[in-house]
Amino acid sequence: MIPLLHHFSLVEKKLPHLRLSACATPVEYLKEFSKTTDSKKIYIKRDDLSGTVYGGNKVRKLEFLLADAKNRGAKRVITSGAAGSNHCLATAVYAQQSGLGATLMLCGQPNSQSVRANLLTMHATGAQIRFCPSWEQLSQSLENECQKLQKTDGVSPYFIPPGGSSPVGAAGFVNAGFELAEQIRGGDIACPDRIFLPLGTMGTAAGLLLGLKAAGLAIPLHLVRVVPSFIANETAFGALFSQTNQYLHDLDSSFRIFTVNDEDCFFDHSQYGDGYGVPSSWGEVVREKLFGLEKIVLDLVYSAKAFAGLSLYASNFSAKETLLFWHTKNSKHLPERLNSADYSSLPLPLKDYFLQ
Numbered sequence: 001m002i003p004l005l006h007h008f009s010l011v012e013k014k015l016p017h018l019r020l021s022a023c024a025t026p027v028e029y030l031k032e033f034s035k036t037t038d039s040k041k042i043y044i045k046r047d048d049l050s051g052t053v054y055g056g057n058k059v060r061k062l063e064f065l066l067a068d069a070k071n072r073g074a075k076r077v078i079t080s081g082a083a084g085s086n087h088c089l090a091t092a093v094y095a096q097q098s099g100l101g102a103t104l105m106l107c108g109q110p111n112s113q114s115v116r117a118n119l120l121t122m123h124a125t126g127a128q129i130r131f132c133p134s135w136e137q138l139s140q141s142l143e144n145e146c147q148k149l150q151k152t153d154g155v156s157p158y159f160i161p162p163g164g165s166s167p168v169g170a171a172g173f174v175n176a177g178f179e180l181a182e183q184i185r186g187g188d189i190a191c192p193d194r195i196f197l198p199l200g201t202m203g204t205a206a207g208l209l210l211g212l213k214a215a216g217l218a219i220p221l222h223l224v225r226v227v228p229s230f231i232a233n234e235t236a237f238g239a240l241f242s243q244t245n246q247y248l249h250d251l252d253s254s255f256r257i258f259t260v261n262d263e264d265c266f267f268d269h270s271q272y273g274d275g276y277g278v279p280s281s282w283g284e285v286v287r288e289k290l291f292g293l294e295k296i297v298l299d300l301v302y303s304a305k306a307f308a309g310l311s312l313y314a315s316n317f318s319a320k321e322t323l324l325f326w327h328t329k330n331s332k333h334l335p336e337r338l339n340s341a342d343y344s345s346l347p348l349p350l351k352d353y354f355l356q
Helices: 002-009 009-014 032-036 058-071 086-097 113-124 134-152 167-185 203-214 234-251 281-294 305-315 348-355
Strands: 027-029 040-046 076-082 101-106 128-131 194-199 221-225 267-270 321-327
Touching: 002 009, 002 167, 009 234, 032 040, 032 281, 040 305, 058 076, 058 086, 058 167, 058 203, 076 086, 076 134, 086 101, 086 113, 101 134, 113 128, 113 348, 128 348, 167 203, 167 234, 194 203, 194 305, 203 221, 203 234, 221 305, 234 267, 281 305, 305 321
Parallel strands: 040 321, 076 101, 101 128, 194 221, 194 321, 221 267
Antiparallel strands: 027 040
C-alpha cells in the first residue's frame, strides 16, 4: 500500500488509485558532484525512474487521475501541453496501458531533438493529436473537442489540466512527501535542509509541500521557475496547495488543514532565461557537468534549469547543508514499439518540427 493511503484509511476508500509506478524511487548520494562544492552534501531523488514504462514526475499524478477517470466511467482523457510535453506523453502512454483513449491538444514550442522524440512517441501510442495555433485559443479548442468526443464516445472525456496539476493529480505528490519521510526515517538520507525542483504547473511542488507537512517534516522547497510567471507564481501556488489540502481533508477529516508560510518555499526566478523550452547557458553547463561526474542526464527545459539553481545556491552559501534535487524527467528507455512512428500523419503544423 502506498504511504498516503496507509496513513489515511478514508482516503484509501474514497480515492481511486492505479499502480503505474515503480515507487518508492531511490535517493542517491551525488558523491562526485558534492566534491565540487565546499560544504554541501548533494542527493538526488530519482523520479526519472518512477514509471513502469515511462518515468518522471507525471506518473505519480496519473496514478490518481486515470483511476478517477475510469471510476467516473470515462472512455477517454483529454489534456493539453506544448508540442514536446512530457505530461502529454506520459498521459498517452499510461492511458493506453489503462484501457483509455487519449486526446492531446498541443501548442508550439522551440524545436529540439527531445521535442521531436516526444511527438513521435505520443503518435506511436495511438493518441489523437490536435494542434492549437496559440495558447490563447486553447480553451475554446478544448471545449469544441470535448463536445465532439462526447458525441463520438457517448460520454464526456475526462479532462486533465496541463501537467496533471489538479487536487487529484497533486495527491500523487502528497504521497511522495510521505514516501520521502519514510526514506529519511529509514536512513536513506539525512533530513535535507532544502529540496530543489523545477516549478511548472505547480502540482508537483504543491503536493510535495503538503505531503511533507502532513508527514511532520518542515523542509523548505527551492522552486526554480521554468514557465511564464502567469502560470507559476506565489498566488497560484498557494491556491493549488489549499485546494489539494481541502480535497484530502474532505475525503478524510483526520487529514489536517495546513498553511503555506514564507519559510516554506523560495521562488527562484533567476533561471527562466529567454523563455519556456529555451535552454539556458548555465543549465547547459551544469547538465554537462553532472553527466560527466555522475552519468545522470538532465533535460534542458526543466531539470537542467532547476539543477542550475541548486548549483548556484551551493556556490553562494558556505554553510554545511544536505541538499536534495528532485529529478522530474524520464530516464527510462521506452519499448521499441514506441520508437517507430512516422511523423507524416501528424497534423500539418507539427510535421514542421521534422522538416526544419
